[in-house]
Amino acid sequence: MEQIIIHVDMDAFYASVEMRDDPTLRGKPLIIGSLPHERGVVATCSYEARKFGVHSAMNIKEAYRLCPNGVYMHPNFEKYRTVSQQLHAIWDSYATASETIALDEAYLDVTERAGDFEGARRIAHEIKRRTREELHLTCSVGVAYSKTAAKTASEEKKPDGYYEIPTAEDFVRLLSDRDVRVLYTVGAKTAEKLRSAGISTVRDIQEHAEAVEQMFGKQGRWIVQIANGIDDRRVVPYRPEDAKSVSRELTFQEDVENFAFLQDVLLLLALSVERRAKRHALHGRGVTLKLTYADMKSITRSKLIGDCDDAVTIYETACELLREVKHRPVRLIGAGLYNLSGEEGRQLSLDDFMEDAQLLRAKKLQRVLYALQAHYGLDFAGHLDEIFQGETLYKTVEYMRRHY
Ligand code: TTP
Numbered sequence: 462m463e464q465i466i467i468h469v470d471m472d473a474f475y476a477s478v479e480m481r482d483d484p485t486l487r488g489k490p491l492i493i494g495s496l497p498h499e500r501g502v503v504a505t506c507s508y509e510a511r512k513f514g515v516h517s518a519m520n521i522k523e524a525y526r527l528c529p530n531g532v533y534m535h536p537n538f539e540k541y542r543t544v545s546q547q548l549h550a551i552w553d554s555y556a557t558a559s560e561t562i563a564l565d566e567a568y569l570d571v572t573e574r575a576g577d578f579e580g581a582r583r584i585a586h587e588i589k590r591r592t593r594e595e596l597h598l599t600c601s602v603g604v605a606y607s608k609t610a611a612k613t614a615s616e617e618k619k620p621d622g623y624y625e626i627p628t629a630e631d632f633v634r635l636l637s638d639r640d641v642r643v644l645y646t647v648g649a650k651t652a653e654k655l656r657s658a659g660i661s662t663v664r665d666i667q668e669h670a671e672a673v674e675q676m677f678g679k680q681g682r683w684i685v686q687i688a689n690g691i692d693d694r695r696v697v698p699y700r701p702e703d704a705k706s707v708s709r710e711l712t713f714q715e716d717v718e719n720f721a722f723l724q725d726v727l728l729l730l731a732l733s734v735e736r737r738a739k740r741h742a743l744h745g746r747g748v749t750l751k752l753t754y755a756d757m758k759s760i761t762r763s764k765l766i767g768d769c770d771d772a773v774t775i776y777e778t779a780c781e782l783l784r785e786v787k788h789r790p791v792r793l794i795g796a797g798l799y800n801l802s803g804e805e806g807r808q809l810s811l812d813d814f815m816e817d818a819q820l821l822r823a824k825k826l827q828r829v830l831y832a833l834q835a836h837y838g839l840d841f842a843g844h845l846d847e848i849f850q851g852e853t854l855y856k857t858v859e860y861m862r863r864h865y
């Protein structure tokens with residue numbers, strides 16, 4: 462067996478914390494987000510509220526129509542952040558590597574600590590017990606051979622769930638008859654497109670791999686792999702709170718649904734990050750991508766790549782990460798380098814001895830930058846530096862958004 466991964470995800474996180482701290486809320490349909498008379502959405506809600514059909518990202522007016530007797534509250538982010546740190550401290554103590562995915566969610570690499578699935582099962586139950594006894598909250602835990610399978614497993618028996626998917630065969634057996642949406646990289650749009658081509662179950666994807674790859678290119682290949690239970694991504698140690706990082710992000714005037722356009726934005730962000738990193742003589746070992754979706758849910762993804770401070774590598778890695786996330790309307794995008802070290806701490810890589818590699822990167826950069834300018838009818842020549850001043854970058858990207 463190659464790896465054993467645990468995925469932990471808290472149940473109705475914000476709502477559970479509020480119910481824990483105010484017993485009068487327990488057992489009630491509790492909706493955290495905007496208040497009914499405000500403009501906005503549901504961040505999350507208690508399982509009692511879910512019975513009325515209320516869910517995350519739903520318009521608050523719609524939630525109120527479905528559940529007029531619910532209790533509505535604004536979120537208290539400071540509190541959730543504190544609880545999150547306590548949770549992650551418990552979880553991290555069982556893993557050789559721990560990757561924070563959200564305030565209430567993490568991947569843990571327990572391959573070494575667990576030894577085998579039996580051991581992983583013990584750790585999972587220990588995590589559930591301590592989360593319950595020490596923090597008075599429940600979580601759902603999945604144990605599996607891959608990240609995708611572990612995440613799928615933690616969803617399987619929510620709330621307060623536990624589920625195992627030991628092998629790719631188990632994964633395929635579990636999911637083949639289900640709707641394509643069960644694969645978490647398949648969003649509503651992708652599913653719709655697949656369905657219009659007669660592909661509605663995971664098995665359909667397995668059996669029409671070529672068609673899927675043709676329809677979606679690189680992302681299609683990834684979908685086919687996932688549908689076959691193939692995912693050898695590692696757990697990348699990541700804790701946002703101590704990531705000394707160089708990053709740039711920006712919020713769009715209007716939510717963006719076009720992920721091809723987001724790639725273009727990533728190129729400008731990557732160039733900007735490179736400039737900052739170079740100015741401070743810093744190198745990163747990993748690249749992060751940050752997205753805030755239209756419903757205010759934020760995610761970060763990261764990948765370790767070895768010493769890097771160049772825009773092309775940042776751009777390509779960020780695009781790779783972008784392909785693996787849910788395709789939903791986006792209001793903010795960011796990219797950055799983390800695990801920084803100064804010149805002195807830098808490990809020389811093979812590239813340092815290969816001028817060719819540097820030349821190749823410079824050429825690649827020229828090519829993608831040229832294509833971007835041609836697409837939007839822009840000419841950065843001579844004033845590329847200006848572009849990266851906050852206001853100009855923002856204006857340039859807004860111009861690009863309108864002219865995609
Ligand atoms: P989730 O883990 O997706 O949801 P949850 O923990 O509330 O419920 P579940 O039992 O189904 O896991 O998200 C974690 C927190 O992130 C959630 O409590 C609130 C926030 N969030 C948003 O603000 N907007 C969203 O659209 C989603 C999905 C989550």
Ligand code: MG
Pocket residue numbers: 470471472473474565
């Ligand atoms: Mg959760």
